[in-house]
Amino acid sequence: MLKVENLTKVYPGGTVALKDLSFEVSDGEFLVIIGLSGSGKSTLLRCINRLIDPTEGKVILDGIDVTASKGAELRHIRRKIGMIFQHFNLVKRSTVLTNVLNGRLGYLNPWTTTLGIFPGEEKKRAMDALKRLGIDDKVDSRADALSGGQQQRVGIARTLMQEPTLILADEPVASLDPVLAHSIMQYLERLNKEDKVTIVCSLHYLDLIQRYATRVIGLKDGIKVFEGLPSEINREKFKEIYGEEAQDVRATALE
Amino acid sequence: MQRYIPFLKALRKLLITLVLVVLIILSIRVTEPDLVKLVSSFPKAESIMGQLLRPVFFDRESEKVTVSQVVPVPCDSVPVPTSADSGSRIVLDPPCGSPKDVINLRGFDLPQNAEISLRWILPDGGLLSIKNIKTDDDGEINMPLEIRPITSAIDGKAAQISFEVTLPNGKLVVAKTLKDVINAMFVTIFMALIATTIGTIIAIPLSFLAASNITRKGKLGTVVYYLVRAFLNIIRSYEPLVLATIFAMIVGFGSPFAGVIALSVTTAASLGKMFSEAVESIDTGPIEAITATGANRVQVVMYAVVPQIIPDFLSFTIYHWDINVRISTIIGFVGGGGIGYLLSQRINTLQYSQAGTALLAIILVVWALDFLSSEIRKSLV
Structure with a gap:
């Protein structure tokens, strides 16, 4: 409420x-x-x-x-509170996977994530989110290589990581x-x-x-x-x- | 009034032209170009350019050779030796003699215009200097030799006349100059590398302080922003050459350290400015998005800011290394060490062929780094 x-x-x-x-x-x-x-x-x-x-x-x-x-x-x-933006607001030079994992940062240890380390189960969670939005085949692409619709789906997947x-x-x-x-x-x-x-x-x-x-x-x-x-x-x-x-x-x- | 405007415009153009002409005349008078001298000194230029264009890479290896000849004193003491027909040799005429005789000594196939020290090797092994003599243009010597009683043969062992010469043996070896040049070149490249590294490390925090979208918030932020900007601009107005001259006076002439300090300072200022512009041009969308996920400030910087600026930062840094190698070749001239120092020394001592080697090395390295850095930068975008 x-x-x-x-x-x-x-x-x-x-x-x-x-x-x-x-x-x-x-x-x-x-x-x-x-x-x-x-x-x-x-x-x-x-x-x-x-x-x-x-x-x-x-x-x-x-x-x-x-x-x-x-x-x-x-x-x-x-x-x-998830948020989805008009211009998707993805990190263009990062991969789709990293962009989706970014949605989980609030839950994870700040020190290990600062070093770029994400636990295996979070990667699996990210893959599940991408599968749900039908773009799991793009997981290793750079965000800016995707079309607008695909980028917004990555944006939604990022939000899903926040539960x-x-x-x-x-x-x-x-x-x-x-x-x-x-x-x-x-x-x-x-x-x-x-x-x-x-x-x-x-x-x-x-x-x-x-x-x-x-x-x-x-x-x-x-x-x-x-x-x-x-x-x-x-x-x-x-x-x-x-x-x-x-x-x-x-x-x-x-x- | 209206109809005078074309006239006024023409007058203005005329005035501008006049001013330009005066300026050009002034600059000619100040710089004193002397075309006659340029033409008349052509032979000199030819010699210098000729040497510069014939850089030294290899030397003929040479070795010390002892040339000696047995001298029977008196003539019947030992069998009279025969003289060699070729190679560096001593020919006596007559080939033997008695004490107090004066015989003729000639040397053939010796190095030209070389100083040689003629000496006796006495039968008992002792040495006795005769004199120093210089070979002529054909590499020969010709002198009277007085036979002294002390040189008499003892127990069938005769005295010898002997000297040492340095002769090329035909083997090609890497010239010392080339080794020096390669060493100095490495000093220069590493000087640029360490200066770029130090400069980059200083530039990163400065660039964030000089970026309006990060720092220019609130009163304190604005003050810091303008102070850092001003500081960077002031430092940037000093040429690395000027700084190198100053630091060379402080830490010692010809030391690469002077060049390193000078280059570090200018690199920090220049990269600080370039980095800050990269930081200012980042897309704020990802910052907003990642903040909205509940990430903390450090995570936001790591995941929203850093990925956006890293390619630019790397590209600028590599570009600056390239620039620094170029500058540090010159910095040596003012005492900054490295290849420039070697080049200035060779030019000052009129060793133009060796200077040519250094010049060639500079051209090759600058060209190679230019190519390399542009290739790397292309792959970063």
Whole structure:
């Protein structure tokens, strides 16, 4: 259970990215966050695992105040929160195996991993994760030798190594073509359904939202302007979230 | 006003041209080029260039040969020996004599213009110097020899006249110069290697301090960032040659150590700058991703930063080693040791053929390292 209470983020330049945002996510939900670029989606996701420190408000995960924790405690919380990125954020020059093993660093002895030593069972775990995503044949390739869809699957495999209870996905398919987008979303859906992982995901495409989300939150200029079921997003709501100009381009899908 | 603009532009061009012409005239007057001298000194250049282009690799081995001839005193004391017909030899005319006689001594097939010490080997084994004499252009000597009573034969054993000469025996051996050059070349290469290593070790921490994305955070960080940057820039403005001159005065002229210190300092500054730019250009995505997995700071640096900078760091380091070998060849001229020092010594003592050997070695090594370093760097990208 994830609780976000009165979250506000003001950047040093004075930009208000999030304004008094509150919502709850129950275990096993597939929550999708929508909104224009710059509406605060990325900031919100990063405030949840404290890659960004919020200015005010609280994030509470399973009863623990994430915003108040630091050091080892924060790292232990982060271990259980997976994150998937729009640009995959793999270490391009490292192998696929190393990239996947990176997901396990929070669990392992800092000294041996600093020397580049990973236990055999972790390598097996990494292979299992890669098998599950169907890219175990690429294990020894350099990450930058892979296509975008393959790189995102490595990103998901890295997250699997964390054995997460919550996955934050920051526009995971925005750099991929529609076919690949569905394939990546299906992997996330399987994690959600089979492994009971709660998912908080920001998305742009309406058809993906209708297909995968169990609930939707709409953000506009850091303010929550919509919260409800995907089926509740009608033309009016869409216009409200995305603005007048977006109507012609996107809303046709609703007709 | 508007219509004057083309005129003003033309005037400006004219002015710029004039200034350039004046500058060129000034520079000619300052540097005093003397084309007549260049042509008139051609014979001198020919001799120097000729020697430089004929580097020494091998020497003919030579050995010491003792040339001697038995001298019966008086003539009937021992049988008169026959003189050899070839090789380094002494011919006496007449071949024997009595005390107080003056006979003619000639030597043939000796080294040209060589100083030889003529001496008697007396019947009892004692030595008696006669005189030092120089062979002529044909490698011969010709002198009167006074026979002294002390040289009289005793019990059928006659005195000998003898001297030693150094003669080439035709065998080719590696010239000492070549050995010296190879030794000095290794000194230079290792000088560059150790300087690059020391410089790199110093440059790594400096580069992180001089990288804005790592250090320029908060007040203290910003101050450190600017201080380190300024420090690197100041050091970089000193040429390694200047530093080497200074250190040569401190630790001793001709010592490779002076060159090592100078090169280490400049390498640290220059690599520090290059490394910091590599650190600044890293992709922050992996840092974010690995931080999000719950890894600690050291793990983030090891797995997100290091893999991104290692190829650049290695490539810059190898490139700098290559540069350092090139610089250290010259550094010897100002007393930094190695091949440059040897070269400057040979030039100062007018041994141009030997200087040629050193020059050739420098060209070969610089070319080979240039090739090697670019091949390695290609494979790192």
